[in-house]
Each structure stands twice: as C-alpha cells, then as structure tokens.
C-alpha cells in the first residue's frame with residue numbers, strides 16, 4: 001500500500017501540472033498592456049514586452065530584434081493604430097499568421113475624442129480621432145482584461161479555464177484599485193493643473209480632476225511660441241497650480257514655463273517607464289500617478 005502511495009506521489013512530481021501544454025507566444029506592446037496580459041496568463045506563461053524602458057509610445061522606431069519578436073508571436077495585444085502608429089504596417093503583415101488584438105476596440109471600453117493642445121476651453125469635439133490613452137481608467141482596464149481573456153481562450157482553449165479565473169481575480173483587484181484612487185484624489189478635485197501631453201483625459205474624467213490644458217498633443221513635436229505664452233500666463237495668474245512633466249521627455253520646457261511663477265512642477269508617468277514589467281505594474285503605475293497628483297495639488301495650499 002505504502003509503496004503504491006509513494007509511486008503515486010512520485011508520478012505527481014514528475015508529471016508537470018495539467019500535462020503542461022505550452023502557452024502560445026504572446027506579445028504585448030506597451031508596459032500597461034503587458035501588465036494586464038501577464039495577469040491573465042499567470043500560471044500558464046508570460047507575454048513578451050515590445051516597447052520597454054523610457055521610449056515614447058507615439059514615435060516608436062522598430063529595432064531588428066523587435067521584428068523577430070513580432071514574427072514569432074501567435075497573439076499580439078496593442079492599443080491600436082491611434083497609439084502605436086508605427087506598428088500598423090508590421091502588424092498588418094501578421095494577418096493570417098497571428099491573432100492581433102487592438103484593445104482600443106475592446107467591448108465596453110469608454111473612448112474619448114482627441115482634443116487640441118494648449119488650454120482647453122469648452123467641450124472637446126464629439127467626433128474625429130480618439131484619444132488613445134485608454135488604459136488610464138481602471139474601468140477600461142477591466143474591459144481590456146475581459147477582451148484579453150477572450151482572445152487568449154480562443155487561441156489556447158486548453159487553458160481557457162485558467163484564463164477566465166485569472167481575469168475574474170484581476171477584475172476584482174482593478175475594482176479595489178479604482179476605489180483606492182477615488183479616495184486618494186477626492187480632496188484635490190477642484191485644483192487646476194496642466195499636463196505635458198494629453199495622456200490623461202480618461203484619468204481626469206474618471207476621478208473628476210481639473211486638468212485645464214496640455215503643453216502638447218504630440219510629445220515629439222516642438223511647441224509654438226504662442227502656446228508657450230498662453231500656458232505661462234495660466235501659471236503666472238494662478239489659473240493652474242501645478243504643471244506636470246513626464247520622465248521620457250526633457251524637463252527643460254516645463255521648468256521654463258514654471259520659472260518665476262508660484263506653480264509647482266510634478267511628474268506623471270503614463271507608461272511606468274522605470275517600473276518592472278509584470279502583473280503588478282499596472283496598479284503601481286496608477287497609484288503612483290494618483291499620489292503624484294494628490295501631492296503636487298495639495299502641497300500648494302489654498
């Protein structure tokens with residue numbers, strides 16, 4: 001009896017769990033997308049990350065090693081042609097070979113229209129291109145998580161149960177995150193601020209924040225002198241109490257805009273440039289963003 005039990009135990013150790021069929025090669029473009037995909041894949045495999053470090057999500061230039069990553073992928077998750085514009089061509093070439101999922105089209109995802117740079121007066125246009133920074137709202141991250149689980153289950157039915165269970169617990173974590181962020185930001189809802197590039201309309205509208213303008217729409221293009229003057233006047237007059245720079249871009253312009261005014265300079269990082277990739281990156285990125293806003297907007301006093 002005892003030897004049979006031992007034998008069974010030995011077999012349990014030797015045979016990998018669930019007869020471990022390997023997960024398909026999965027590629028995610030930016031760190032926040034990679035984080036949500038990694039959470040759904042936990043215990044099955046890990047996605048590869050395409051755009052790491054401090055690179056801009058808008059003007060990304062493909063390296064030869066990236067082309068290889070794209071070529072071997074069986075499932076690719078990206079935001080879509082409104083964000084990673086330079087990937088439109090390479091991903092179109094994958095048609096028929098890999099499943100390419102644009103998360104900006106996830107069912108139930110809230111989309112906002114793009115708006116011009118400078119100070120925003122009046123409502124944004126109702127039509128036209130969308131603002132592609134859709135991940136900066138936990139409710140959208142929930143819609144993205146559902147779409148990720150559906151796509152992975154279709155590509156890899158052997159692990160469908162696991163993907164569904166992971167998605168369910170990730171959605172519960174995202175709901176809790178949403179509540180925490182609302183509590184952190186409630187005290188600073190009326191404090192006006194200016195951002196470097198218009199990456200935050202989803203965050204702003206989710207938590208009722210008072211962002212009044214952006215230095216630029218396209219972070220890789222120079223900013224005209226008229227806009228510089230307009231923004232400087234807003235900071236001088238106290239119409240905005242904080243201006244936020246981003247770690248990927250030179251702080252020189254932001255510092256010049258704030259110089260000689262009472263406005264404070266803060267840092268917002270919509271990509272998690274220096275955070276380690278993985279399931280925990282997304283909540284860390286969102287909490288850090290909320291903390292940076294609350295700190296800069298509170299410390300200024302009234």
Ligand SMILES: [Zn+2]
Nearest residue numbers: 057058133199
């Ligand atoms: Zn952006």
